[in-house]
Amino acid sequence: MDFLNYAFMQRALLAAVLVGITAPAVGIYLVQRRQALMGDGIGHVAMTGVGLGFLLSWSPVWMATAISVLGAVTMELIRWYGRTRGDIALAMLFYGGMAGGVMFINLAPGGSNANLTSYLFGSLSTVSESDVTAICLLAAFVVVVTLGLRRQLFAVSQDEEFARVTGLPVRALNLLTAITAAVTVTVAMRVVGLLLVSALMVVPVAAAQQLSRSFAATFAIAVAIGVTVTIGGTVTSYYQDVPPGATIVLLTIAAFIALSVLAAPLARRRARALAAAQPAGDPAECAIPATRAAGDEVGV
Amino acid sequence: MDASVTGAKAESVSSESVPESVSSDSVPSDSVISLRGVRAELGSRPVLRGIDLTVRRGEVVALLGANGSGKSTAVRTVIGQVPVSAGEVELFGTPQRRFRDWARIGYVPQRTTAAGGVPATVTEIVSSGRLSRTRFGVFRKADREAVRHALDLVGMADRARDNVDALSGGQHQRVLIARALAAEPELLIMDEPMAGVDLASQEVLAQTLKDQVAADTTVLLVLHELGPLEPLIDRAVVLRDGCVQHDGPPPRALGQHALPGHDHVHPHAPAGAEPIRTGLLS
Ligand SMILES: Nc1ncnc2c1ncn2[C@@H]1O[C@H](COP(=O)(O)OP(=O)(O)OP(=O)(O)O)[C@@H](O)[C@H]1O
Numbered sequence: 058m059d060f061l062n063y064a065f066m067q068r069a070l071l072a073a074v075l076v077g078i079t080a081p082a083v084g085i086y087l088v089q090r091r092q093a094l095m096g097d098g099i100g101h102v103a104m105t106g107v108g109l110g111f112l113l114s115w116s117p118v119w120m121a122t123a124i125s126v127l128g129a130v131t132m133e134l135i136r137w138y139g140r141t142r143g144d145i146a147l148a149m150l151f152y153g154g155m156a157g158g159v160m161f162i163n164l165a166p167g168g169s170n171a172n173l174t175s176y177l178f179g180s181l182s183t184v185s186e187s188d189v190t191a192i193c194l195l196a197a198f199v200v201v202v203t204l205g206l207r208r209q210l211f212a213v214s215q216d217e218e219f220a221r222v223t224g225l226p227v228r229a230l231n232l233l234t235a236i237t238a239a240v241t242v243t244v245a246m247r248v249v250g251l252l253l254v255s256a257l258m259v260v261p262v263a264a265a266q267q268l269s270r271s272f273a274a275t276f277a278i279a280v281a282i283g284v285t286v287t288i289g290g291t292v293t294s295y296y297q298d299v300p301p302g303a304t305i306v307l308l309t310i311a312a313f314i315a316l317s318v319l320a321a322p323l324a325r326r327r328a329r330a331l332a333a334a335q336p337a338g339d340p341a342e343c344a345i346p347a348t349r350a351a352g353d354e355v356g357v
Numbered sequence: 358m359d360a361s362v363t364g365a366k367a368e369s370v371s372s373e374s375v376p377e378s379v380s381s382d383s384v385p386s387d388s389v390i391s392l393r394g395v396r397a398e399l400g401s402r403p404v405l406r407g408i409d410l411t412v413r414r415g416e417v418v419a420l421l422g423a424n425g426s427g428k429s430t431a432v433r434t435v436i437g438q439v440p441v442s443a444g445e446v447e448l449f450g451t452p453q454r455r456f457r458d459w460a461r462i463g464y465v466p467q468r469t470t471a472a473g474g475v476p477a478t479v480t481e482i483v484s485s486g487r488l489s490r491t492r493f494g495v496f497r498k499a500d501r502e503a504v505r506h507a508l509d510l511v512g513m514a515d516r517a518r519d520n521v522d523a524l525s526g527g528q529h530q531r532v533l534i535a536r537a538l539a540a541e542p543e544l545l546i547m548d549e550p551m552a553g554v555d556l557a558s559q560e561v562l563a564q565t566l567k568d569q570v571a572a573d574t575t576v577l578l579v580l581h582e583l584g585p586l587e588p589l590i591d592r593a594v595v596l597r598d599g600c601v602q603h604d605g606p607p608p609r610a611l612g613q614h615a616l617p618g619h620d621h622v623h624p625h626a627p628a629g630a631e632p633i634r635t636g637l638l639s
């Protein structure tokens with residue numbers, strides 16, 4: 058455990074844990090409303106923020122937060138109004154965001170694509186003191202929203218029309234989801250990178266689903282997987298000198314595969330336990346009547 | 358549509374709560390739902406072409422009509438999910454636009470296959486129907502009990518912890534009904550609540566509904582067959598191509614055969630009687 062003696066590793070681990078919590082916590086609502094790739098779109102848009110941060114010599118993390126919140130709100134507005142041409146508009150937003158990022162960073166004095174790379178794929182060793190402060194504040198916001206409003210967000214993501222009829226402020230909650238997703242992207246940017254963020258939002262949720270029957274359990278298991286893989290990936294990258302973002306994402310996918318393989322025998326065991334708990338009067342197989350009853354004697 | 362088929366219940370309701378002097382264009386003060394001259398377009402196609410529909414407190418009104426006649430659209434204008442291009446919609450005497458008291462309404466949408474992308478249990482789904490009664494979504498003991506009670510009412514309490522994806526279509530429908538009941542609403546709006554529900558469960562649900570009505574709940578339901586609900590229904594409104602074709606006592610015979618367009622012989626008609634010809638097809 059010698060890595061704990063290094064300040065940069067302490068910062069990196071703290072950031073990693075926060076990412077492991079927040080990314081699946083938001084991702085579960087995106088998966089529930091079948092917008093699993095929204096995180097990816099926001100990641101692209103956030104690149105413009107990073108580029109602007111370099112160009113204007115402001116903090117790239119805060120700049121990326123501002124731009125990706127703007128982008129996420131725009132995406133939500135497009136979903137409301139631009140039904141027919143919505144996907145085209147989204148494509149322009151994503152690729153415009155990416156191109157903007159590359160353009161701004163090359164315009165910045167002394168800037169080059171190399172600066173961008175650490176944001177694209179994550180770079181734990183360069184996480185600074187001020188980055189950690191920003192990440193803590195943003196993560197706190199994400200946790201408060203995703204846990205505090207879990208019933209409201211669940212209802213809206215499950216059945217939007219019904220949620221409206223229960224009087225929930227559906228538009229506000231949709232906007233809040235989008236903003237929270239954008240904030241999460243920037244929380245995760247330094248650890249797994251903008252291009253891999255979405256994986257950490259979606260894959261732990263998919264992996265958790267292999268085991269769970271309820272939303273609450275899916276939430277808990279997804280966060281547990283998220284924290285495990287981010288810590289595991291960070292420590293691995295310290296010892297093996299491999300890129301942390303890629304390590305974390307590959308570990309997440311490995312967790313998904315492992316749980317998928319485990320799920321079938323677990324489900325069988327659960328079914329057997331259930332069958333054993335059944336009263337004896339409820340046989341596992343149909344009894345075959347000796348003679349077939351006439352049609353009108355059978356009650357339906 | 359024939360005065361002779363007026364059921365006893367419908368008669369008593371109309372004589373009790375509707376004074377003869379009320380003219381058709383003034384709304385009685387006890388109307389829970391009131392649509393006047395409502396028009397609505399979906400994708401630039403007129404779907405409702407001037408509908409009048411009033412449901413008074415304590416009434417059970419069935420909305421009937423062929424597929425595509427605009428029943429769901431009419432119901433969705435009531436709850437503000439379809440914009441109205443002309444006419445007025447009022448809920449509890451308040452213009453729909455300004456209505457905020459959503460906890461008074463329980464809504465069962467027409468069967469949707471759209472499940473969320475994440476597993477959810479029966480209890481979790483039904484709990485979202487209770488949200489309107491909570492403050493900031495914090496569930497208290499009474500709220501959890503209301504959810505359990507709603508599941509009891511539809512006979513799904515033993516599946517409370519199961520994933521909704523593991524339910525049959527009819528069981529799923531009963532969960533959606535429980536979700537609407539969880540808020541203990543004064544007005545139930547149900548779009549084909551009995552679709553896919555077996556006869557035994559329909560009778561259970563009919564009994565549930567009867568208890569609700571006895572507790573002064575108002576009900577508007579879209580149906581294709583009256584089924585076990587028939588004795589509960591005070592009035593039937595039949596839509597055809599976005600217009601109200603009939604508003605009055607429910608057709609006596611079961612199901613669609615009772616709707617205009619079909620020949621039918623009343624079961625109590627003397628043997629050998631001529632079929633009553635009401636339809637275009639005869
Ligand atoms: N989203 C939509 N866009 C365009 N037209 C629609 C839309 N939804 C419904 N319609 C049309 O509106 C008409 C009325 O539909 P509605 O769903 O109200 O019928 P319904 O009476 O509820 O039928 P059913 O018995 O099949 O449920 C139909 O002709 C349908 O084609």
Ligand SMILES: [Mg+2]
Pocket residue numbers: 428429430467548
């Ligand atoms: Mg319908």
